[in-house]
Amino acid sequence: MSLSMYVATVARLLPGSLDGLARRVALCFTPDPTNIFAPEATPAHSIFGLSMLVLGICAGIFLVVGGLLLYVVIRFRHRRGYTVREPVQIYGSTQIEVSWTVIPILIIVVLFLATARIIFTTEMARKPADAVNVVVIGHQYWWEYHYPKLGITTANELHIPVSDPRHPQPSYLTMTSADTDHSYWVPRLAGKMDLIPNKINTMWMDPEKPGLYLGQCAQYCGVEHAKMLIRVYADTPAEFAKWVANQQKPAVQDPSVAEGRAVFMHNACMECHTISGTAAKGKFGPDLSHLASRDTFASGAVPLTEQNLRAFINNPDTYKPGVLMPAMHLNDHDLDAVTKYLMTLR
Amino acid sequence: MATQTQVAGVGYQAGAKGPGGVFLATLQDWVMTVDHKKIGIMYIVYALLFLAIAGVEALLMRIQLAVPNNHFVSPQTFNRLFTMHGTTMVFFVGMPILFGFGNYLVPLMIGARDMAFPRLNAFSFWVSAFAGFLLYFSYFAGSGLYGAGTAPDVGWFAYAPLTAKVFSPGHSTDYWTLSVLLSGVGSIGTALNIVATTLCMRCKGMKLSRLPLLVWLYFVTSCIAFIAISPLTAAQIMLIIDRYLGGHFFDTQAGGSAVLWMHFFWIFGHPEVYILVLPAFAFANEIIPVFSRKAIFGYPAMVAATVGIGFISMSVWAHHMFTVGMGPAGNTFFTLSTMIIAVPTGIKIFNWLATMWGGNIHFTTPMIFAIAFLFQFLIAGLTGVMLAASPFDWQLGSSYFVVAHFHYVLVGAILFMIFSAFYFWYPKMTGRMMSEKLGKWHFWLFIIGFHLTFDFMHIPGILGMPRRIFTYEADRGWASWNMIVSIGAFVQAIATLIFLYNLISSYFKGQIAGPDPWDAWTLEWSTNSPPPSYNFAQIPTVESRRPLWDIKHPEDPDSRYE
Amino acid sequence: MSTAVAVAHETAGEWKQPSRGIVGMFCLIAAESAIFVIFVVAYIYYTGKSLNGPTPRQVLDIPWFTSVCLLSSSITVHFAVHALQHARVRASALWLAGTILLGGIFLAGTGMEWYRLIYHDGLTISTNLFGTTFYSLVGLHASHVIVGLIMLLAALIFATMGKLGKQHAERLEVLSLYWHFVDAVWVVVFTVVYVLGR
Ligand code: HEA
C-alpha cells in the first residue's frame, strides 16, 4: 500500500486538469444519451480528462509511426528500371535500436503516472458524511435498490440527488449480485463496476445537472442481458425529498381495486413480489410497492402504461423472452383487475 | 519417401477393384500419416473449415445487430452464436492454423526431416480435431435428455457462476468445457513437439543464433503455451468437478469465488492472445525481408523482444478485470505491466520499418497483406494501450470498443498475416502459385470490408454500447454505426469467398512454382515444391541465418556479418 | 517414416544437440507444474473459507510414513537408472521393483486415508470447499502416481522378460525425471495441505 500511495503522490505532480480542453472536444460529439465523452459527474469527468490525454498521445504515436510506414512504402517501393541486384544489406544498429526502446519507455512513464493519479483520486475519494447510500443488488435481468438510511426498497429506477459542487453530496453505491455477474454502467456519470456474488464493490457518482441518465448492464449475465437497462434520475434536492417521502409510505390501499389485490394475493405473484403493507413479501422479483411511480418497468425495457403492463403480466416473454417471471395464465378478467390494481401503486 | 509411396501404392492396388480405391487409399494415407507436412496441411484445412463456420456465425450476428430491436434470431440463439463464434475462432481457427503452418515450416526451416515426435504430432492433431467436433456436436446433443439440442451460451470466457448447473442446465456447457480441455491437450502436445524439434532436430550449423526468426517465434510461442494453456486445463477440470461431482470451486452459494475463475481464465486468456499473435509476427519476420530484399533489421533485438513479450505477457492478465473491483493497488500494477508490453512490441514494429527502409519493396500479394498488417497492428496496439489505462477501461471495458480492439488484432493483424502466409507458402505446399489477380481482389475487398466493420465498431463502444447484447434500443444513437459495421462484414465475406476460390482453383490451374519462386533465403526454398516426404535429399549444412543468400551471393555471404 | 528420423540422427554426428526425450519430458513437466500451481492456488485461496465442516484440523492426520516412502522412491529410481546405464539389468530391475513397492505403499496410504475420510468422517468432494479442493488436489497428484506406477511396472516387466538393456537407459532416465517430478509435487502438496492448511 505504501508503494502505491507513493505512486499516487508522484502522479499528482503531473499537469492537472485537462477539463477545459476536454469540454470543448465533448461539444464536437452529439449529446447521445450514453456517450462516454459527455460526462456529467466527477468520476466521468476525471476519466474523460485522462481519456483525452491518452487519446492525444496515442494519436501522436499513430501519426508518427503511421507516417513513417507510409513514407517507407512510397519511398522505397520497387520501381521499373531498378538496376542494382539487391539493395545494401543492413543488419542492425545498436544506437537506433536503443533510441526506439527508450522513447517508448518515457511515454509509458507519462501515461502510467497520469493513469495512476486518476485511479487513486477516483477509488480513494473521501466519502462525505452526508453521502447518500444505496445498496444495489443485481438480479438476472433487474436491479434491486435499498436506501438503508432512508428505509426504502425499490427496483429498476434509481433516484439520487444532484450534487452541488459547493456542497458535494455524492451517492455511494454498494453493490453485489444475487445470481450471476452483472456490471453497473451509466457512461455519463461514472465508469462501470461489476456486481459479483459473494463480493461487495462500491462506486460513487455526483451528477451535476438534474435529469435522466441511461445505461445498461455491461457484464453478460444470461439470456436477457441486453434488456437489463439502467435509469438513473438525478433529482433536485426538493424533488428528491418528495420522492423519498413517497417511497417511505406503505403501498396505497385503494378499495376500488380490492379485486385486483385479491388476484395478486391469491396467485403466485405474492411469492415473488413484495408490496409493503400487504401479505406479499416475495423477494425473487422486484418490489412493486410503488410500481406506478416509475416511468418504465422490466428494468427499463418497457414504458409503463396499463396496456403494456397487462401484456407483460399475461406473458412476460412478449417483452423479454427468457425472463425469469413465468406467464401466470390469468383469465382476462383477473388480468384486467390485477393490472388496474398495480396501476394504483403510486 | 520410399516407404510413403509404397504404402500409397499398396493401398491403391488393394483397393483398385472398386472406383473408391484411389479415394480410400488417399484417405488412408492422410488419416494414418505422421508426416509433419501432411499434418500441417490437415491442420490448415480443418481451420479453414471452421473459419467458414465461425464466419457465418459472425454474419448472422451482424444481420441481427444491423438494426435496433431486430427479431432475426432469438436472444438464446444470439448468445449461442457469439459463444460459438468466439470459441471456434480462438480454439479451432487461430490455434490450428498457426500450428498448421508451424508444423509445416519449422522442420523445413531448420533442415530436419520431421518433427521430434511424429506420432505425438498426429495424436495432437486428431485430439484437436475431435475437440472441434465435440463443440459442434453440442448443437445436436447439448440439452441432454429433454428437448432439442442447444449449443453453449456462456460466452467464450464462460464466467462463473453462469456456468454452474443452476444457471446452465443441460449439457451444452459440458461440451464446451470438454472441447476446450481437449483442444488444450492437443495444443500442449504440439507445442512440446515444436520445442523439442527446435532444440534437437536442427541441421548442422543451425545454431540457436542462426535460427530463422519464424522458428524462434514459434519456439517462444510454444514455451508460453506450456505455462498458459495448462491453467486453462486445470480450470476446466475444476469446472467439470463442479458440474459432475458436485464440487464447489466456483459455486458462489457454498462460498466459492466467481473472481477465481476470472483469474484462472485470464492467466490463460491473455498469454493466449500472444500465442496467437506471435506466429503472425513470425510470418511477418520472413515475408517482409524477402519482399524488401533486405536482411531483417536487428535480429538479436527481435529475439529479445519476443522473449520479453513472452515473460511480460504472464503478468498482465488482470487487465481484463479492471472492473471487478481489484482495488487501486491491483489496478495500478496491472496498468503498468500491461503498458510495458508496448515497448518490446514497439521494437518489433520499428525493426520491421527499418527492414523496409532502404529496401526495394515489391508489392506482391503476400507483401501488401503484410503492410496492411503493420498498419492495423499499430492501431490495434494503440487502442490496447487506451484500454490499459484502467480508468479509461472502466468506460470502454465490455463495450464494443473492446470488440473493435480485439478484432483489429485478431482479424487486422493475425488473419491478414495468415492470408499473407497462404500466398507466400502455398507454392511451397502445392507446387503452384496462387493467382495474383484474384489475390489483389481478395486484398482490396477484404481491407475495405475490414475497415468498414472494425473502424466503425469503435464508435458505438464510445457511445456506450455494451458487447454481447442481442439487440439495442433505437434512441441510443448506435443504429447507423451498426448498419455500416454489418455491411462491412458482408464485404469481408465476399472477399473470403474469393480467397477460397483462389485456393482451390490455383491448385489445379496455378502457374508451376518451382522450388524458389520468391527468390527467398531460408531452407524450405532449397527443396522441391512440394517437398518430398523426406524433405531434403541431403541434410543441409548452414553457415548463416540466410543459407540461400550465401549460395546466391558467394561474393558477399551473410556469415561475414554475424 | 520413423526411418527418416533415424537418418536425421545419423547425420547429427559431432554436431551435438540435446536429447529429444529429455527435452520433451521437461516440457511436459513445465506444463504439468502449471496445472498443479493452479490447483494449489485454489487450495490456498479456499483454506478456511468453507461454510460448514468438517475442517482439515478435525479430520486430517499427517501421513508421515507414506510420504517418506514416496520420497525414498526417488532415490531407488535413481539407482535403477544408474544401474541400467552400467548395463546391470538385474540390479536395475530390483531397484525398479523397490520403487514400485514404495509408490504402491504411498498409494495404498492415500486410499486408506480417503476411505476413512469418506466413510468415517463423512467428507466427500461435495461436502464443502475443503472437500472439493482436497480431493481434487490430492487426487490429481495420486493420478500422476498411478500413471508413473504403470509405466514403471511396464519397465519392470520388460526387464523380467529380458527386453531391457543399456540402450534403454535414456528412456528410463526420462521416466525417472517424471517420477522425480511427481515426488517434488508431493512435497508441495504435503506442505500446503497437511502443514499450512491444517
Ligand atoms: C492477438 C491478440 C491481441 C493482442 C496482440 C493484444 C494486445 C494488447 N491488448 Fe488486447 N485483447 C485481445 C487480443 C489482443 N490484445 C482480446 C481477444 C481481448 C478481449 C477478450 C475478451 O474480453 O473477449 C483483449 C482485451 C484487452 C483488454 C481488456 C479490455 C476489457 O475487456 O476491458 C486490454 C486492457 O488493457 C487490452 C490491452 C492490450 C494491450 C495493451 C496490448 C499490447 O500488446 C499492444 C502493444 C502494441 C502497441 C502499443 C503498438 C506498437 C507500439 C509502438 C508503436 C511503440 C510506441 C507505443 C507506445 C509507447 C504506447 N486488450
Ligand code: HEA
Ligand atoms: C480469430 C478470431 C476472430 C475472428 C477472425 C473474428 C472475425 C469476425 N468477428 Fe468476431 N469474435 C471473436 C474472435 C474473432 N472474430 C471473439 C473471441 C469474440 C468474443 C466472443 C464472446 O464475446 O464470447 C468475437 C465476437 C464478435 C462480435 C461480438 C458479439 C457480441 O459481443 O455480441 C461480433 C459482432 O459483430 C463479431 C464479428 C466478427 C466479424 C464480422 C468477423 C469477420 O472478420 C469474419 C469474416 C469471415 C467470414 C465472413 C467468413 C466468410 C466465409 C464464408 C462466407 C464461407 C462460406 C462457406 C460456405 C457457405 C461453405 N465477433
Ligand code: CUA
Ligand atoms: Cu446483468 Cu448483464
Ligand SMILES: [Cu+2]
Ligand atoms: Cu489481454
